[in-house]
Amino acid sequence: MSAPACRNADPALFFPAYGVPLSDLQIRAAKELCAACPVRQECLAIAVRSDxxxxxxxxxxxIERRRMRVQLARMDQGAELARAVVSGEGPQVLQGLRPAVVHHLFAMGWNAExxxxxxxxxxxxxxxARAMAARSLAFLAFMERHCPKSWS
Ligand code: SF4
Known part of the structure; x- marks a missing residue:
């Protein structure tokens, strides 16, 4: 295992005192360390998976991790909604869920028309919607590679 870049860093750089928000300076400095970290991908995937x-x-x-979790959740919700579309239930598809629903409908054999x-x-x-779904799928693949769902 490679050693994390933050092993000798001040923990306060990564975790502010209770109730104190991270400052921009702090965020920038921590992110710089992370950028050079050999276990960055695993660290990110585990943090997203474990919320x-x-x-x-x-x-x-x-906040960035929350957005990533939303992205993952939407792909799951999209599968459910796509099934409802296929079965003719006519569910309301909110804009944020559109890429996932479109992706799943294509996967079920529907065409664009x-x-x-x-x-x-x-x-x-x-x-x-397809382009956005492709980005979410790439992120899903990243998550499965570095912290499979079966681990959680
Ligand atoms: S990526 Fe994770 S392990 Fe690496 S420096 Fe950042 S917080 Fe530490």
Missing amino acids: ESDGIWGGTTP RIGAALQLAPGEIQA
Whole structure:
């Protein structure tokens, strides 16, 4: 195992005192250390998976990790909603869930025309949703590589 770059760093750099927000300076300095850390990817994946809500982990702030968790959760929710679309339930698909739903509908064999008609989306919107879903899928793959779901 490689040694983490923060092994000799002041913990206060990564974890502020209780109730004190991280300063921009602190965040920048911690992120610089993380950027050169040989275990950064594992550190980030574990922190996201275990919902670490404090401090800097893997070069990310709590808010950044929360966004990543939302991204993961949306892919799961999207699968459920896509099944509801396929079964004709006509669920409401909020914009944030659109990429995941579009992705899952394609995965279920629907084409762009059918998806557009079901979700009332223009071809450009479907394309944009697919591009966003591709980013989420890349992040899902990153998570599975560095901290598989089966570990949690
Ligand atoms: S990536 Fe994780 S282990 Fe590495 S320096 Fe940052 S907080 Fe420490």
